[in-house]
Amino acid sequence: MMGFFLAVLAAFLFISPSWSAAASDQDNPIEIGHVSWSRDYQGALQASRHSGKPVFLFFQEVPGCLGCRTFGSQVLTHPLLVEAVEDEFIPVLVYNNRRTGMDAQLLNQYGEPSWNYQVIRFVDANERDLIPRRDRVWDIGSLAARMVAALKAADRSVPLYLSSLAVEYDTSHLQTAVFGMYCFWTGEYELGSIAGVVATEAGFYRGREVTLVTYHNDQLALKVLIGEAEDRQCARTVYLNDHSTAVQSRLKIKQFEPNEYQPAPASDQKKQLQQWLMDHRNLSLTMMQLTKLNSFLAGDPEAMLQWLSPRQLAQLGSR
Template identity: 45%
Template structure:
């Protein structure tokens, strides 16, 4: 009996440890959530941070799981939720405390995921909106909430929203060196991402830009001003609006991406090279790190700053 009892005793700590650290449900993503409304509201009152309230089906359908994997596990989104908001998770298919909160807010049970942004009085800061299920859409509503609450909006969150925006359009600029092109064009306000490539036998830089921030004629003029372009290429539908006084303008055709070794070359040998950056972050940090390190650093998250030892 004693040997058997002793063997069982050795097993118990391992079993207890495993049981005390259950994995977070896939539908909840990687955010560290509060589960009690009153606790979240008290924290919001103390810090001034709005409540990011996710009403989610857990366990949920395939769409709920995908939302957890793709949206609530996006590193930039997770960091923004945890640093700029008070995270709150409510299961919309449970009884007890969850059901009471659902009833208080008039949320339907067994619904697809809904995110609401609350002040410390449990009032919506911006109007509730259903069917916002992508990272860009959630980021845009986070920005609107912070703006309405008169809270600062971090640059990395603005980049995240822009990077996923459906408004983005493309243009290609030919130049003598696409390394210089990525740096100079990436500095232009409204340019969200850049990529080194080849077209028509020339080194070119492919640009994704936000036409709500900079129009195509303004973009072409800015590219001409930084003297890194001798020709501009745009989609056929944009040819009529691609006015220019000097640059040759044509249609994008036969573009191909340059090798990975030629992408974001300004980052090479810098402390930021080791960071995992989103495409938009990489574009902006690459654009500024050689000329304005503080500007480049402004696009990083707190955890990325910590990785650099700042």
């Protein structure tokens, strides 16, 4: 069942505007992504001491194996991740396959093996690890979560766009529920604003309008989500993969059959946001940002803007 829903989510993600170029170095070798890296380790420590920002110490093999190239091309090119690395940290690149100079010195100092997969250490100005070293961090969600943890350990504020990215890509905690209602436009608008909801999609189930809700089950319990839908009077029925789940509700709880669901046309998705998206068609947004903006645009524009990163806000202001 989760495979079906993740496929739906992937399809939904690609109807959003394509990622635009980040304000970074896109002529980098593929292994190191689009981040503008420093090679001045001592200068980075000094900058960290002055600003309080942690050092993002990236040990990477260049030229590298398939895994190294995949990490660079699929993780370190995500615009929001690149923005967070460059703006919230002091990024430093260390080649783990060079045996001279600064690279050899730092490999020895931090006990990092040569010719290894990528490893990222988060250190303070005194060269101390802010969070324990971890190997095999290979995806956007895991890296974003460690960046959040490092900022907290450094007593730095965590921008909402970064913490949201960690939640959105934490696929091991994403669950779904399908709400039957009189209007799926209302469903997306109402349910998308709930804390812990990652995405909504307008759709049809057995010919009736429904809203498919994806939520992070570590931040939002199913019974709370159903209770919110009940309180907002925007749903009559909730369809679950396991309809025997023990949830007390005035809503009807029924079994969900994936083959009887289909997404609504693009013209019915994020209805509150459609004109705004036309006016800002070059702005790249994640599915969680699309969901939140759709919910807050009409009633609370200031709350809507908090879901955007500083670079996205600057892009809005440059129109």
